[in-house]
Amino acid sequence: MNEYAAPSRGDQTRIALLEAAIEVFGRDGFHAASTRAIANQAGVNQALIGYHFGGKKKLYLAAFEMIAESVAHHIEPVLQDMAPELARLQTDPPDRRQICVQAMHRVFSAQLELMGSATSAPWVRLMVREQLDPTEAVELLYERVFGKLLGLLTHLVARAEGVDESAERTRLRALMLLGNYLVFLIARGTAHMHLGWTELGPAEIEAIESELLNVLQAQFLVEKEQ
Numbered sequence: 001m002n003e004y005a006a007p008s009r010g011d012q013t014r015i016a017l018l019e020a021a022i023e024v025f026g027r028d029g030f031h032a033a034s035t036r037a038i039a040n041q042a043g044v045n046q047a048l049i050g051y052h053f054g055g056k057k058k059l060y061l062a063a064f065e066m067i068a069e070s071v072a073h074h075i076e077p078v079l080q081d082m083a084p085e086l087a088r089l090q091t092d093p094p095d096r097r098q099i100c101v102q103a104m105h106r107v108f109s110a111q112l113e114l115m116g117s118a119t120s121a122p123w124v125r126l127m128v129r130e131q132l133d134p135t136e137a138v139e140l141l142y143e144r145v146f147g148k149l150l151g152l153l154t155h156l157v158a159r160a161e162g163v164d165e166s167a168e169r170t171r172l173r174a175l176m177l178l179g180n181y182l183v184f185l186i187a188r189g190t191a192h193m194h195l196g197w198t199e200l201g202p203a204e205i206e207a208i209e210s211e212l213l214n215v216l217q218a219q220f221l222v223e224k225e226q
Contacts, residue, residue: 014052016042019122021063023119026125030060030135062208064130067123068144071114078153080112089159089191100160101216103152108181109147109209115185117199124185180215186209 020041024033035056039046053059079091085099115124130137153174158165184191188200197204 010052012043013042013048016044017049017052017059018063018066022067022122022126025060025063026122026129026168029129029133030056035059060135061137061140063126064140065144067127068140070120070123071145073124075107075110075149077217078106082106097160097220101213104156104177104216105209105213107149107152108212112181112184112205112208112212118204119196128186146178149176153177163202177216179213181208 017038020038021219024038024041027033028037033056035049036046038059039049048060049056054061086103089096089099114120127141130141150171154165154171157163157173157177158170161170165168184200192198192200192209195204
């Protein structure tokens with residue numbers, strides 16, 4: 001007997017609507033997107049949006065919940081694997097800067113590989129739209145994704161530099177570090193033109209990851225040794 005039951009018809013419809021919502025909201029924006037267009041994209045009756053989600057706004061928020069859950073599912077194993085090294089930072093080891101650099105690089109690499117994949121392209125479009133014209137979904141994104149990521153980066157910057165974690169300068173540094181990889185997602189067209197790329201495939205992601213490590217080492221290791 002199969003250990004895992006196949007998704008029910010209702011679950012399949014719900015998933016289809018969420019995937020369609022991410023695509024249509026990301027393409028058209030919340031106000032311009034119609035529930036009819038979303039239902040057509042999902043290949044289901046429009047009335048099922050109300051049945052499963054209670055309306056357009058709740059569907060919009062549920063789409064971000066789906067994105068957040070997918071990101072967490074991808075990142076959590078990486079964080080768990082890093083836990084022993086992160087715990088060492090509490091003892092102020094002599095190699096704490098190297099630990100911080102490696103941890104930052106692993107987090108950036110995991111995020112880049114996820115967000116740079118073809119399947120997540122609709123997520124990126126929708127999240128960029130939400131950042132430019134924020135609704136309550138931006139709070140959900142911050143609480144479930146970016147707040148946790150920035151909290152970890154801020155902690156790593158503070159430990160690497162020996163500075164106050166709550167200081168505005170430390171939090172600014174964490175945000176700027178985040179931009180090191182986000183530019184390849186939210187400004188993909190410009191990045192591709194500048195680099196002569198036609199896609200963000202495995203070779204391109206490997207090149208970005210390699211240079212990201214160089215940037216982190218220059219910021220937190222080389223300048224400290226001079």
